[in-house]
Amino acid sequence: MQRALAIGLALGLIISFIDSYSYVISGFTTAEISVVLAPLLLLIMSSVLGLKLTREELVIASALAIGIDITTTLTAGMYVTYGFLAYSSRRLEEFGLSISVPQELFSSVQKLIDLNAMPTYISLSLASVSGAFFAYALRMHYIERERLIYPLGIVAAMIIKSLRSVRKRYLIALLIGFFSQLLVLRFTSMIDLTPLVSSTIPGSILAVSVSPLMIALFMLLPLGSLKFISLGSLLTYLLILPIIIALLDLPVVPMMSYEDALFAYSNVVASLTIGMIFVLVSYYMLMYRKVFRQSFRILMYMIPERVSFIIGLALLGLIVPVAYALMHNQILSLSMALVFVMVLLLHILLVLVNLRVVGETGIGSQAVLPLVTLCMYLSKVRNVGVYAALDPFTGIPMPQVIGGTAMNIIRFSRLNGVKVSRTLMAFILGIVIGSFATYIYGNLLVAIYGFDSPQMPLHRWIPTIVWMAIVYSGSKEALYVKALIVGIVIGLVLVILNAYRNIALFPLIVGVTLPPDVGLTAFVVSIAKSVLVRMGVDVHEKALLTSVLALLGCGLAVFAYTMIIGVS
């Protein structure tokens, strides 16, 4: 077992460093697909080094590596985001947006390690571990009662089973994935159709892009979910958004590019999404209220699960003292105390919902998280530090994402016959270690490259920073009530339609939050996959194997490209 932990630790530290860098410069990380990649990489390492890992060692080492890697999204990425927000804050004031980033989020101290901010990020990263404890406590509910698939966990188990005897010619898929992704990273190309479609349907947004990594990932998702993901994305940006723009009488800037258009209407789409989420979350909880009641009743009788849930609550509760500390001795009013309570309850609710989303859709998603942002915004919270501590969407803690990853790992562990609690322990230890490691990585990246370096071009963060500034400053542009109402109406229509036709509601919502070029990719892949599925189970299995190897190749290309940029 020590061997497994050592290898998992080594792999986790390497891939999390590369993911930290990649996340910062491109907003892209392989952290969430590390559920599939980590076991494969370990298998390859094991084969190359002649280690002959047992199945249990492979699973434990994978869980540890994934735990370390997933903290990239919590610490390194958020540290650089808030750092850039702090760096830009004075400049944003000149553009009419006023925000102040506390020292506890970024202290601008010219040292290698920002000790001022460290406890904030580590505490909130550990608060996110509550998602793993909730997932463990309720795993039977989701796996046995709701019969959710958690596709990535299953795919990882299926491929591990087969990979030991894979024929060499399938490795071509790995090479194709590697070189195609490298080409795309080097020569980023996108056919911007926004000026064209917008001239016909004002406000519509569309582009065509090729991302081998997204193609390979989509091939692993359930076909039903994939169809609704693509439908959600394309319908939103080609039909619903133009209708809302017309209803709101918003100006349509002529000849806007794809990126500019996505930025320009990001607040409209966010308002629409929140309206839909509100209805769908309420519907889900209503439909499953009896099942949840039974599950919680059973949970109370089972000691490990009960203790796990309580520990989850305790860890989640850490966000409150952190938020209070970031208020800088302001008096805690009754309204703020109520905000804290409301946010805690919402966090728990959204963990329950997100575990469903991940189980159905496959990929992790932040689709449901803006609900917390809205509640805080409407409660007139205007403190950047409080958002950072409480909000899972613009802030740091994300128990929902950790919970979703934990469920995939639980599925992976069960299918391999390995003790789930042991695997989860490794995952949680990975997060504890990774919180420190990736925080240090974030610090190093900032210390070495700064915020104005060609090696770390942060201009792609500008839309995110501006959007955060708009929300935190309480600008009326953050929320469009009419778009929210349209979202609620659409949500109700979907719920009614679901009674007559089987509609995958949560994958649809995930699609709404994806940009249309990704939605188009999902659409094309869903057509290809529906053909492959009809050709028989054997063809589909081969397609899965090929896709996983291609995905691994793409992941390796991201790693290689990141290293090349760093060295040059």
Next chain:
Amino acid sequence: MLLYIAMLIGIVLAIMGAIFIERRGYTEGEEVKLREITYASPSIKIVTVIIRECTNTIAFVIVLTVLITSSLIASLSVNSELLTTVVNLETTPFYSIIAIANDIESVEYMKTTLSSGIIVVQVFKYVDVFIEENNKSYHMLPMLILCRAPSNLPNNLITLCNAVAHGRSVIDRHYHAHTSILIKGIRFRVQSMDLRWITNVEILPGQYIAHTLGVIGSSVIHVKDPKILVILPLDIELLKAICDDYCDLRAIMLDTDKRDIGMVKSMISKFSIVGYTRDRELILMSGIAIPSLQSLVSIVISIITSVLISVAASSGLIEKLRSLSLALMTQGVTSTILRVSLGMGFFTILTLFGLILTMFYTMFMTEIQALAGLVTYFVSSTTLSSVLSYRAMKMKRMAIVNAYPEGVFHTFEGVLEIEKLSNCIKSMFVDDEFFVLNEFERLEVSGNRFLMRIELMYRHAMAVLVSIEIEINRRDSVWIFKLSPEVWSFEEIEKYRIETIAALALSKASGGLRLCLES
């Protein structure tokens, strides 16, 4: 302090919690006996057979010729227009021509193109401006301008142009600077003036003359504080020095001279957006070429014609494939697999030729011609593949199960030992050809009611589980059995396949139960 305490509590809770659940946890019985992937695939073999059969026939050569020819015709006959948008403005703008670009090379071209008006280059990169009078350095955003015959410009802009024309820089009067400033080691004479007006000049919807980041909702995110701006005379070398390796810039040319549309259109190849005004309308054009309506109609006609001719020419091929399909169906290949494999076979071979065609278009045709040709080819190929596979499979479909079996009932009269019965049923699945027994459970609900659950794994898929529930009720000496199946798959499989597997499992369980009851 509070943060450190929270951090420590978090570490302790997370680690202690993890250790606790590890100690109290148990191995959960889900180890599903996943089988390895099979590498033999009938569907792919069928696809390769189709490809081989197609390449051996003259009919297919004719089909290919028709498709490529129609693609070339569509490509060569395409006409394009530039993408144009008409913007209604509230007032007549002061300029007649507007051009927008985002690179330094375009700025050089703007300098040679401008006849009467102003060029404004917004540089989105802060520079250090050392004001010698104040002996202090400030971060400012540079705006470089060039004016030519500015008499038709608004007064504020004329004043600015006059200041900059003599090589001076301009900053806001807040600094009270009148001597000189230093930027990148270059000294500029400086003039302070009231620049509050500059943040309010909107030259077109969503674009101000001062630095504009973009639009969000109904708000334009642009510079609101003129103190941040330093206005400099436009010089390419200065621009390159400011930009250094890289910077974001937006160059806007506003020309007050009227020009003919042809000349305006000729500028499109050099700039991102070009426009001209017509009363209160601004007509914007971009370099994106779109096919004209006639071209679109021509493409559609080409597609329809090529498909019709190809279908007519391929009768011999269809007959050959039809007899092949019939032979395969008698061997057990389903009609769905055959139809899809046929379609995939046609599409694959047509796509291979399509890739060669793509390379040809890329080398010898313009973008719009290539687009028209490739769209025609690939839409025709897809349509043709569907039509041909439908025609090749146009025969009576073999009967397949198309209803999910709800359940089966049995009755038995006599004495029955449940334990003996359950052992017997279990033994029926030990060496089954189609299923592996994963789990068997038996539960006595009451003296007259029992439940059995058989969980089976389907051997011919990687992870398909079938659960058969047997409800047993006794009334006096009569035993009533209800068997109901439930299929659950980790993989994607078609509905009819699920129904078939459910029916198969149910029939085995039902048959096994009857045998056990009789024995």
